[in-house]
Amino acid sequence: MKILITGAFGNLGQMCIEEALKQGYQLRCFDLDGTQNQKLKRRYQNRCEVILGDIRDTEHHRKLLTGVDAVIHNASLLPPLSENQAELAKAINVDATQALIQSMTACTPSPRLIFPSSVTVFGKSLPGEAVKTSSDKVSSSDNYTRHKIKIEETLKKSTLPWVILRVGVSVDARTLKADRNTLRQLLSVHPESPLEFVHPKDVALAMCNAAKSDEAIHKTLLIGGGQYCQISHYRFIKTAFAALGLTLPYNSEISGSYYTHWMDSSEAQKLLTFQHHSFEDYEREMKNKMCLVRMGTWPLRPLLNRILPYALSKI
Numbered sequence: 001m002k003i004l005i006t007g008a009f010g011n012l013g014q015m016c017i018e019e020a021l022k023q024g025y026q027l028r029c030f031d032l033d034g035t036q037n038q039k040l041k042r043r044y045q046n047r048c049e050v051i052l053g054d055i056r057d058t059e060h061h062r063k064l065l066t067g068v069d070a071v072i073h074n075a076s077l078l079p080p081l082s083e084n085q086a087e088l089a090k091a092i093n094v095d096a097t098q099a100l101i102q103s104m105t106a107c108t109p110s111p112r113l114i115f116p117s118s119v120t121v122f123g124k125s126l127p128g129e130a131v132k133t134s135s136d137k138v139s140s141s142d143n144y145t146r147h148k149i150k151i152e153e154t155l156k157k158s159t160l161p162w163v164i165l166r167v168g169v170s171v172d173a174r175t176l177k178a179d180r181n182t183l184r185q186l187l188s189v190h191p192e193s194p195l196e197f198v199h200p201k202d203v204a205l206a207m208c209n210a211a212k213s214d215e216a217i218h219k220t221l222l223i224g225g226g227q228y229c230q231i232s233h234y235r236f237i238k239t240a241f242a243a244l245g246l247t248l249p250y251n252s253e254i255s256g257s258y259y260t261h262w263m264d265s266s267e268a269q270k271l272l273t274f275q276h277h278s279f280e281d282y283e284r285e286m287k288n289k290m291c292l293v294r295m296g297t298w299p300l301r302p303l304l305n306r307i308l309p310y311a312l313s314k315i
């Protein structure tokens with residue numbers, strides 16, 4: 001079975017490459033052309049076919065889709081870029097994806113599309129709200145969610161075999177980063193807001209399993225890490241600070257909301273058997289990754305922790 005992964009050199013894409021090779025799939029990888037991706041191409045090209053180019057260029061589609069049984073479509077622009085570069089984001093996330101769907105529909109037989117949507121399509125959450133199910137209503141709150149909802153609708157009207165995976169918060173010690181605006185936004189959220197983590201390795205496993213599970217076709221599945229990954233917003237942010245040796249103050253007066261939720265992932269788990277990592281695994285990974293930084297800041301830790309509340313208020 002041959003799989004095409006678009007956005008193959010991104011966070012989830014690289015995890016998908018490793019998992020797909022482990023499962024014995026033949027693999028074609030596609031991502032943007034650039035210095036970093038040329039290096040990655042050299043790293044991967046002995047193990048799989050790599051094509052670099054622009055997903056908006058429909059000329060590529062024939063070459064990309066030839067002989068392919070399933071497409072894992074990870075190429076997209078995420079926040080904050082999807083919000084700061086609205087036109088470009090629409091061109092990639094909506095127009096290019098719809099063109100790809102059209103090209104796939106024209107193939108005989110049509111390959112299956114595994115589309116990573118997001119938990120954020122459920123809109124802003126409230127502390128103590130019910131766990132989300134895939135039939136709950138969706139509501140857009142920014143370009144990113146608008147684009148995801150649009151493609152979900154396009155797929156549901158199409159004749160393609162598709163699987164929609166609404167992915168929870170999926171970062172790991174490799175990829176966690178936040179610009180100032182994102183950090184400011186994260187720090188303005190009620191500490192008890194629900195957040196469901198799912199390890200990128202588990203998402204990649206779900207995606208690769210979705211490429212071969214016939215029962216998953218035409219299903220919208222919620223890809224959360226399960227009960228050991230259902231945490232509060234405070235615990236999620238605290239983990240990054242704790243890895244640096246800092247103690248994030250708990251402030252119950254913060255009342256903002258964010259678009260993360262706890263999800264009922266039981267159907268997804270039954271069909272795709274992907275949940276292997278807990279949030280504690282991620283906490284351990286973060287601690288290991290930041291070990292040297294933590295040792296370096298150790299003598300200054302009491303002072304840093306004392307000034308942290310003031311520093312955070314100035315972000």
Ligand SMILES: O=c1ccn([C@@H]2O[C@H](COP(=O)(O)OP(=O)(O)O[C@H]3O[C@H](CO)[C@H](O)[C@H](O)[C@H]3O)[C@@H](O)[C@H]2O)c(=O)[nH]1
Nearest residue numbers: 007009010011012013031032074075076092116117167170
């Ligand atoms: O025009 C473009 C724009 C982006 N990319 C590539 O797409 C990849 C996106 O990877 P990121 O690391 O930025 O994002 P993630 O792998 O974390 O994101 C994936 O998982 C998310 C769910 O958590 C979203 O669903 C998102 O759409 C999906 O790509 C990058 O390699 C980027 O180069 C392209 O190939 N072409």
